[in-house]
Each structure stands twice: as structure tokens, then as C-alpha cells.
Amino acid sequence: MTRKLFGTDGVRGTANTEPMTAETALRLGMAAGSHFTRGDHRHIVVIGKDTRLSGYLLEPALTAGFVSVGMDVILVGPLPTPAVAMLTRSLRADLGVMISASHNPYHDNGIKLFGPDGFKLSDEDERTIEERMDNGSEKFRVAPDLLGRVRRLDDAGGRYIEYAKTTFPRGLRLDGLKIVVDCANGAAYKVAPTVLWELGAEVVPMAVTPDGFNINRACGSLHTTALGEQVVAHGADLGIALDGDADRVVLCDETGREVDGDQLMALIGDLWHNSGQLRGGGVVATVMSNLGLERFLTSRGLILARTQVGDRYVLEQMRRDGFNVGGEQSGHIILSDHSTTGDGLVAALQVLAALVRSGRLASEMLRLFEPLPQLLRNVRVEGRVAADILAQDAVKAAIAAGEAKLVGQGRLLIRKSGTEPLIRVMAEGEDPALIDTVTADIVDSIRHAAA
Template identity: 70%
Template sequence: MSRKYFGTDGIRGKANEEPVTAEIALAVAKAAGAHFLRGNHRHTVVIGKDTRLSGYLLEPALTAGFISVGMDVVLLGPVPTPAVGMLTRSMRADMGVMISASHNPFEDNGIKLFGPDGFKLSDDVEAKIESRLQDNCSIPLASSTKLGRARRLDDASGRYIEFVKNTFPKDLRLDGMKVVIDCANGAAYKVAPTVLYELGAEVIPVAVTPDGFNINRDCGATATSLMQEAVVAHGADIGIALDGDADRLILADEHGQIVDGDQVMAIIAKTLHARELLKGGGVVATVMSNMGLETYLKDLGLELIRTPVGDRYVVQTMREQGYNLGGEQSGHMVISDHTTTGDGLIAALQVLAAVIRADRPASEVVRGFTPLPQLLKNVRITSGVPLDDVLSMNKVQEAIKAGEAQLDGAGRVLIRKSGTEPLIRVMAEGEDSDLVSTVVSEISETISNIT
């Protein structure tokens, strides 16, 4: 069955347009709730959200849907995505929901679903929910005496703050460290500065005044200039930029220079490996991670396992093969000893711990390798042609083969479709930056001319 609603990370799109409408949110809640109704106990779902205006649209619609099939609803308010995974499991809920479009602008929103184990749903479970959605009338509703109830969990943020603090090494403190934290005007605008402050840091918070419209706007992990400038202006030791739902991070050293997810994985892997805490003998990352990371890990006697793009595919491989560290170049970091999904704040704390233990500036600690030149270009498809059809066209395939031939084994080409937008992503990396740029341009131009 084709996936009409679910993409690479739940359901996502422009708010109040299909598939992100109140009507569809109601239907999703009924279908997902019906799927997780098992046994005779009182069923519960926890619902969190970020700071988008449209959260006020989707939260009551989801609440009504779950109540209609007999599930109690616990409303968490604005909390990071990883807090939903944590609270789903710790409260023994039957499922969890996060209302967020992550790093997208405020006009977008989305619905991320978690199972009772606190992990995002598998493709198989999403397919079953899709099937129920397409046969909406067959979903049994609860009788009037067995409707669910809704309540707010007033200390949701406090529970998450204490959880995150407990992942920081007990023998360390952040005393004496000046830290810039950019919360993207998103879900972590209260919890992230609080965690850092309570661990002893001098905190410089930026982008912590959400108004429903400014989430991710010129701030956060996808627009790091604000954080970089604040680090330099305040003479900070390090900068942390989260995205709108705080499941990813990008760092800056004391000079304001960017440290991406690949470098974060490298330092955490090295630290865990040295302390004999790294499981599986390596790290799980996606096809987007730089070849420099792969070489760095190999020199440490570790391997890099690659998955399709999407943190839930990283997590799935980690669970199946016994790894406890994985992530994405874009900043999703999963440390499964602590979390069930990406958690930017917890990952940042692990890097801060490494900097403190090394007793050296961040710039000397967080750059484990020199990345190969890598270039990514997004080609927007405006013709309405399905992305799979575009990728299978002969001219596109010929352009890809020509690009690979030019790199001649000293690099790689990666072409993939977006799971959330009508985009074809063209990426190449190799030892020669000019050649990489040429390869990306030629393939991108071919796709643009066809569509």
C-alpha cells in the first residue's frame, strides 16, 4: 500500500492544508488509538508540542480523536520531542504524540507518533495505521460511558529537566563555563537554559521568546549565525543551537566556528570508546555522513554503519544490531543508553563533558577529523511529476553515472528524494572540491531541465 500520509518522520506539511488539518489529525488519532487499544486497562496517550501557532489547531483535534476511541489524554504542553519519548515510557502510556515540524518554518506542522516503548513507529505499524485511515468508518468508537478523559501534566518540563541532568557525569560540573544556547524559539526555550544553569554554567540564552510565528526563523540549528555571533560577542566557551523540537543540535567552538553532527558523533564515539562504553564496535549514521568520519572511526578500530536518511532508521539499526550511538550529519544524535530518539541537549552535554575532561578549548577537542569537500543542492520539482519517476528517467540516470565516473573512486554521489517536500537532493563529496561542485551542478541542471 502506498504511503499517503506518513513520510520519513511522521506526517508533515503546511498547517491547515492536507495532510495537516484538524480533520486528518482527528482521523489519525482515532486510527492510531484503535491500533494501540490492547487489554482491559485504562489506555493513555501523552501529547507534546512545539511553539507553532498551529499547535492550537492540532492538539484539540488529536485529543478529541483519542478520547473518542476510549483513550485518556495527558497534555504535556511545549516540550522537546525526546521528552515525549521519555514520558511515554516512564508514564507507562500506550503511545505518545509530538506535534511538530521540527526545523521547518512556522507555517508547517506535523504529527510524530511513538509506541509504548518510547520509540517512533516502524514502517509496518505506520502502514497499519494508514490502512485504518483509509477505512475510517470501520474504526469502532467508545460508548458514551467509556470515553477517555484529558488532563494537563503540569510538571512535564520539570521531569524532563531532571532526566537530562541525570545523563551528565556525576563527577563533573559546568562551573566556570560560559555557554550560548540558541533554542530556535522552539520547544526547549525554557528547559535547555534551565538544565545548563542548574549544572553550573553561565548561560547566554538566545531565541527564547516564542510568539507562535518565529520558531526556527533566523535562528536554531538550521540558521546558526545568531548563535555564532553570540559566542564571539560574549566570549563564550561554546555555543549550542537546537532546532524547533530540540531533537538535533549544531555546535560552535569558542571562535564561533561550526561543529556539525559528524564531528559531534566523532567526539562522543571517541569518548565512549576510551571509557569502554561504546557498544557494537562502531557508530550508526546515514548515507549523508562525511567520508572523513568513516576514516576517523576506522583509525580508532571502529566501523560506520550507514542507513537511509531519517533518525528513526538510525535508531532501528541501532536496536537491531546492538549499537548505542548513532546520528545524522544534520545534528540528530541518539545515545540509546539514555534516549529513544534524537536529543540535542543530551548530546550537547556529552560534548561539554569531553571538553571539561580534556581541559582544553572546545576548538581543540571537537574537531576530530578534516571532512572531505561535500556539496548538497536541493532541486525543487514544480511539474508535479512523482519524484520516483524523475529519478528513474534515463537522462537523470546517465547524469548520475557520468558524475560517478568523473569522481573515479575518489568520492561518491548520492541522489535521493525528500520525504517531506517535492525536492530531489543532489549530493557529492570527494577530494577535489572543484570537481565535486561540477558534478553536483551538472546533475542538478539535468534534473531541472527535465522537470
């Protein structure tokens, strides 16, 4: 059975429209709760969320589903995705849930599930949960005396703050550093500035007034223009941009120049290699990462292992082959010595530790390689099946022509998004004009096929 409900990062869609409805969330809670009810102990699920208005719709529906199958629910409110993963393990819970659509705008939402080990669920677990939903979640209801209970964990934010601080090297401080942190009006709007301040930094917070609608709006890791401007205006040493659920990070150096996930993986991988901390002989990244990263790591005697797009696939390879650094160009950085999922704040702390130890400027440290020209264009295909469009002869011909033009000069990647109704067209090569032409031709063919 293939997964129909779950994508590359949980379940996602437009709020109050299938599958992001209270009805489906209720059934999902019942199915997931029953799947993770194993043994005769009181079973626990931790539920966190970001700051979207629709969190008020999905949180009680999921809670009702879990309670109806006998699971106790711990509500932690707005917290980063990695905090939910951490608390799931720390509280010895059987399941963790994060209600978030990550970097998407407010009108979308999503549901991410974590197992008792704090890791995202396997494809097999997700398929089993879908089967239970399809076959009738109501069969898993328990007797009235076995219903679950619900409570709020008032110190959840404080627990994550202390955890994040433990990932920063002991004895090191951020005294004397001025840091602008953009919290995307999202899940980290309280905890991220607090962590940085408690470690000694002078903190300039941005996008920390969520109203249910402004999450990721002209702020956060996808929109760093304002962050760069604020870094320069305040004379800051570094800018940190998180996304809506704070599992990804993009930086700006003191000149306001953006630093993406590839550069962060290069820096952390190289530093950990030099200190003997790196495992696996290199870094795990996706097919989207720039060829410049691969060349840099090769020059250091390290490898770049590539996976399909999605941080869950990066983590699967890291666990399978013993790597402890991996991530995505978009800013999902997974440091498995510290976390079971991407953690934007923890990754930023590793960079800050390197800056403190070196005494150098961010612009001198965070550009370890020159990226090859890379162009990514998205084509929206609302109401159409992306696989059907990509199977059309005209589209296949345009892709084949593009690949022929790039032979020996670059690479081409065409894929459907796992989280949005998009087809993504990416070309990379030495010649910017050539990759622009190649992507334009393919995008035109896809748009024509989707019309």
C-alpha cells in the same frame, strides 16, 4: 501496502492543508488510538508540541480523535520531542505524540508517533494505522460512557529537566563555563537554558521568545551564523544550537566555528570507546555522513555502519546490531544508553562533560577529522513526483555521467526528501571543483525535467 501518509519522520506538510488538517488529525488520532488499545486497562496517550501557531489547530483535533476511541489524553504543551518519548515510557502511556515539523519553518507542521516503549513506530505499525484510516476510523468510536478524559501535566517540563540532568556525569559541574544556547524559538526555549543553568553554567539564551511564527527563523541548528557571532561577542566557551523540536544539535566552538553531527559522533564514539562504554564496535550513521568520519573511526579500529537517511533507520540498526551511538550529520545524535530518540540537549551535555574533564578549548576537541569537500544542493519539485523525475532518461544520464567522473575520487548520492518536496543532490570527493561541476550538471537536468 506502501505507506502514503507517513514519511521518514511521521506525517508532515503545510499547516491547514492536507495532510496537516484538523480532519486528518482527527482520523489519525482515532486510528492510532484504536491500534494501541490493547488490554482492559485505561489507555493513555501523551501529546506534546513545539511552538508553531498551527499546534493550536492539530492538538485539539488529535485529542478529540483519541478521546472518541476511549483513550485518556495527557497534554504536556511545548516540550522537546525526546521529552515526549521519555514521558511516554515514564507515565506508562500506550502512545506518545509530538506535533512538530522539526527544523522546517512555521507554516509547516508534522505529527510524530511513539509506541509505549518510547521508540518511533515501525513501518508495519504505520501501515496498519493508514489502513484503519482508509477503512473508516469512525468504526472505532466507543459508547458515551467509555469516552476518554483529558488533563494537563503541569510538571512535565520539570520532569524532563531532571531527566536531562541525570545524563550528565554524577559529581561533574559546569561551573566556570559560559554557554550560548540557541533554542530556535522552539520547544526547548524554557527547558534547555534551565538545565544548563542548574548544572552551574553561565547561560546566554538566544531565540527564546516564540510567537508562533518565528520558530527556526534565522536561528537554530540550520542557521548558526548568529550563534557563532554571539559566542565570540560574549567570550563564551561553547555555543549550542537546537532545532524546533530539539531532537538535533549543532555546536559552535569558542571561535564561532560550526561543529556538525559527524564531528559530535566522532568525539562521543571515541570517548566512549576509550572508556569501555561504546557498544557495537563503532557508530551508526546515514549515507550522508562525511567520508572523513568513516576514515577517522577506522583509524581508531572502529566501524561506521551506514543506513538510509532518517534517524529512525539509524535507530533500527542500532537496536538490531547492539550499537549505542548513532546519528546524522544534521545533528540527530542518538545515545541509546540515555534516550530512545535523538536528543540535542543530552548530546550537548556529553560534549560539555568532555570539555570539563579535559580542561581544553572546544576548538581543540571538536575537530577530530578533516571533512572531505561535500556539496549538497536541493531542487524543489512542487506538484511533481520526485520518483518520476529521477526516472527520466536525461536525468539518469546526468547522474551516470557524474558517477563516472567521481569513480575512485568520491561518491554521489541522489535522493528524494522524506519530509519536503525536494530532490537532494550530494557529491563528495577530494576535488572541490569536480564535485561542484558534477552537482551543477545534475541539478540542471533535474530542474529542466521538472519544468
